[in-house]
Amino acid sequence: MAESIPKRLKTEPISIGTHNGHFHADEALAVYMLRLLPTYKSAQLIRTRDPALLKTCHTVVDVGGEYDEGSNRYDHHQRGFDTTFDNRPTKLSSAGLVFKHFGKPIIAQNMGASEDAEEVDSVYKKLYTDFVEALDAHDNGISAYDPKAVSTAGLEKRFDEGGFSLGAMVGRLNPSWNDPVSTDPAEAQKAEDEKFVIASQRIGEEFSRALEKLTKSWLPAREIVHAAYAERLKHDPSGRIMVLSGGSVPWSDHLYTREAQDGTDSKVLYVLYPEKPVPEAKWRIQCVPVSRGSFESRKSLPEAWRGFRDDKLDEISGIDGCVFVHAAGFIGGNKTFEGAKAMAVKALQ
Template identity: 55%
Template sequence: MAETVAKKLKTSSPLIGTHNGHFHADEALAVYLLRLLPTYASSPLVRTRDPAQLEECHTVVDVGGVYDAAINRYDHHQRTFSTFFPKHETKLSSAGLVYMHFGRAIIAQHLSLPEDHADVDLLYEKLYTDFIEAIDANDNGISAYDPAALSAANLEKLFKDGGVTFASIVNDMNNPDPTSPPGEPQDEDSLFGRASTLIGNVFARKLHQACNSWMPARTTVGNAYKSRAEAHSSGRILILPQGGVPWKEHLYNFEQEAEAAGAEQVYYVLYPESAAEDAKWRVQCVSESEGSFVSRKPLPEAWRGVRDQDLDGVMATEAEKAGQDKLPAGAVFVHASGFIGGHKTKEGAMAMAVRSLGL
């Protein structure tokens, strides 16, 4: 009976197959990714380990012991499997396999661009690095840190985080949800469907964010980075035309691409607080690395934790002692750690950054 049903389903939309029983984040995401494409948008799913039923499926993920894209088989459990995403060293799971083969098409469809477009390549790498790779690593039992190095360094967790990851949440969804609305199915396939939708929606959000925020921000930061010497001859001050631009990752990437170090690194990023014509301006220090809280060059110690007219006064006193020109009035604040400050005008914020350079 099941074989007959499978044959009927196959004639309408490509039938997707995966294993039944306990499910994991990788096949839940793999199925969702396939269904993002027109070919599979209406595809039914068969969850089984029966070879005869799997043979009737057009595409099989995470079961069957075969990886062969030519026949749409994407399992990674066989001993001979040793496939990695380009330029990465994490062995793929079914999520990574499906993404490796179909990810470009998914992104190109979202952007309405050809698959070989440079923007598609850029996002293809980013989404794997930012999201898919962690799913692959979890399913293959690969830690984010080298266990031996952690042990040698005697590092211990400061608190119990409960291993709260998307993979662990999907794992929990194997159990019936007591908070579900009355009458909502709690059978295994229904639970899998909800888990697939949950982790798939996270990917969809990541894709949307990357296309609609990350990519435009990259262009904005890239233009500012190329013209930074026009802002100040040192090249250490970057001016963004608007606030709310996620600039950190892009700045580090552009510096890495330019092999910038030492004298070539940016110290301060300036941007308006809002789109209003009279918006105040911020001067933010660049941290030593993307995940660091240590600034490459914090704003002067004498300014830290001081506000408004008091800050103007401190700046004036410091300038007088050093025999320097007085800074424009209108300072707003400098954070106690010196990582960020503000001024009522762009010119004032720029003057704060230039003075902080100490050149």
């Protein structure tokens, strides 16, 4: 497969420049992504804010006050910078800039496909919104919700999730204020750089896992979900029950996309699938969330069923073979497909 973007690059030796001092998730990921490509695989890393040294670097990320694809400069801190990913509102960080320009070659290389393949483009867009965009927002100080709207609504956080992010993970790998520091500037910089390399590898591993999950699991599930959607009327005349006979696959994204393309007002409410791809497997009934990432269901399972199991649930529901219904009402189970379908049909009423 041709690596089209790096064909523009200069000759060896290749060096990647970024700033020294306290490091962040965006440049840690930017450096990792570049090093996935053959051109940068053995690139030297130079961490400095010295303009003279940065000028010698082949590619510079997150420092230098310049965004210029032609000269491989990918900073986002300069006044007036407002570049975003295609059809997304979030201002890019160095991670987003590198992904915008090098994401397709990285994905195409991983998939063994052409950069202009439709599958590559699908993964490219999905990987940005699922992984990279949150890092862009975090580095640019953009909240997931409009702070004014949150304040007007009187909403308060139930807990602090600040430490539960990739940005926080990278932040914890920075040297602490009271760590011993060598009096030799070169040794001190070397120690700091070593910590940055660890951080870049750590966040990069998560990026690679996300990419692998999309290419090996999410993308192949698309055809399965679309086929099940096309056959949904066999299970419910109004199309509110969808059956994934082959097992549980990542279905929600593909279902929402297919519904949007279809433009129907009759949305799928329940998805049925076997727990395992074997004939004797138990079946699950799962409620479709109102939107991507929501914990609210379009139509929850009946309140009277929630929190009950086995024979007691059989008695309450009037359906044989029940296994459970979650106390929150978003998922349940039955010993057979017929039983799970009966639960879905009755829940529709």
